[in-house]
Amino acid sequence: MRHLIDFGDLTREEWERLYARTSEIIDAPEQFIDACRGRVSCNLFYEPSTRTNFSFQTAMMRLGGSVFGFADPNSSSVSKGESIKDTVKMVSNYADVVVMRTPWEGSAKAASLYSNVPVVNAGDGGHMHPTQTMADLTTITRLRGGVDGLCVGLCGDLKNGRTVHSLIKALAKFNDIKFFLISPRELAVPDYMRVFMREHQMWFTEVTGLEAVIPQLDVLYMTRIQKERFVDPLEYERNKGIYVLTRRKLERARPDMLVMHPLPRVDEITVDVDDDPRAVYFQQARYGMFARMALLEHLALQPRDEYPAPVEIGTRPICRNPRCITQTEHYLPPLVKRIGGVDCCGFCDAALG
Ligand code: NCD
Numbered sequence: 001m002r003h004l005i006d007f008g009d010l011t012r013e014e015w016e017r018l019y020a021r022t023s024e025i026i027d028a029p030e031q032f033i034d035a036c037r038g039r040v041s042c043n044l045f046y047e048p049s050t051r052t053n054f055s056f057q058t059a060m061m062r063l064g065g066s067v068f069g070f071a072d073p074n075s076s077s078v079s080k081g082e083s084i085k086d087t088v089k090m091v092s093n094y095a096d097v098v099v100m101r102t103p104w105e106g107s108a109k110a111a112s113l114y115s116n117v118p119v120v121n122a123g124d125g126g127h128m129h130p131t132q133t134m135a136d137l138t139t140i141t142r143l144r145g146g147v148d149g150l151c152v153g154l155c156g157d158l159k160n161g162r163t164v165h166s167l168i169k170a171l172a173k174f175n176d177i178k179f180f181l182i183s184p185r186e187l188a189v190p191d192y193m194r195v196f197m198r199e200h201q202m203w204f205t206e207v208t209g210l211e212a213v214i215p216q217l218d219v220l221y222m223t224r225i226q227k228e229r230f231v232d233p234l235e236y237e238r239n240k241g242i243y244v245l246t247r248r249k250l251e252r253a254r255p256d257m258l259v260m261h262p263l264p265r266v267d268e269i270t271v272d273v274d275d276d277p278r279a280v281y282f283q284q285a286r287y288g289m290f291a292r293m294a295l296l297e298h299l300a301l302q303p304r305d306e307y308p309a310p311v312e313i314g315t316r317p318i319c320r321n322p323r324c325i326t327q328t329e330h331y332l333p334p335l336v337k338r339i340g341g342v343d344c345c346g347f348c349d350a351a352l353g
Pocket residue numbers: 051052123129132162163223224226262263264
């Protein structure tokens with residue numbers, strides 16, 4: 001693995017190696033205090049973040065490395081109109097690994113084409129968020145002993161929730177997973193995810209009600225309605241507050257069900273759930289830091305690629321997704337990938353044509 005853009009790019013063996021390393025770090029963090037001594041990470045955060053940015057920073061610090069970057073693009077040359085290509089070419093002169101979050105789908109993939117050092121996708125719009133998935137899988141594996149055979153409920157904004165998309169891609173690598181996709185119809189998973197699940201013969205059912213399915217679940221993964229991704233404010237108003245997990249609803253859940261959430265929470269889990277032993281979302285954030293340590297150790301020690309392969313220069317976007325990075329960065333090449341026999345954008349996965 002050279003970059004981490006989409007969890008789907010990892011094999012199960014690669015994930016298991018990373019998980020084994022994460023476990024070693026959790027069990028004896030003091031043995032890793034010099035693992036990245038002298039290495040430097042650049043964190044480019046074009047949109048707000050608390051957990052992801054802080055946990056990447058602390059992960060590097062706990063490995064003995066250092067971090068620079070921005071948490072607000074207005075403080076950098078991005079505000080002068082610098083392209084992703086130029087920004088990443090620049091910072092990969094200074095850093096050993098680049099961690100990047102943006103509101104544009106496919107942006108981390110775009111950056112990886114031009115970077116001399118590994119790029120990590122820390123969230124590209126409503127598309128993917130693979131390192132949150134590392135936190136999620138670490139939590140499930142540590143607390144349930146494994147991932148195979150679980151019945152997982154994903155609840156909330158499944159259309160715009162990038163953590164959900166990455167988690168589904170990851171769970172395709174495990175056996176006998178059952179999904180209950182719980183969302184209002186207008187916030188159901190994007191088509192490319194549905195095609196992906198069918199292609200991988202994953203068992204899933206889409207429902208609108210949470211309470212009816214709770215008793216069947218081993219994991220309930222709650223998510224926030226992603227206000228910032230709504231083009232139509234009325235659509236957000238219609239859907240906000242639609243799912244609220246309360247202590248009373250939890251009474252019907254299994255005694256060993258995990259309640260997970262990538263955080264931040266708005267109102268979808270009441271605070272009285274926090275003290276229930278099944279609520280593991282804060283622990284999940286801590287596991288995320290350890291998983292990121294394992295990832296950074298793997299990537300930041302890789303040799304620099306002085307001469308990345310030349311990239312074809314594009315002229316106009318072939319993808320019509322208005323949130324795709326190719327809409328604004330027109331030099332990007334016309335990348336196409338097949339998902340379930342359909343031609344899709346190589347950056348954001350949206351179907352072409
Ligand atoms: C998530 C994100 O940014 O996608 N947060 C996180 O990284 N832990 C979830 C969210 O913002 O709702």
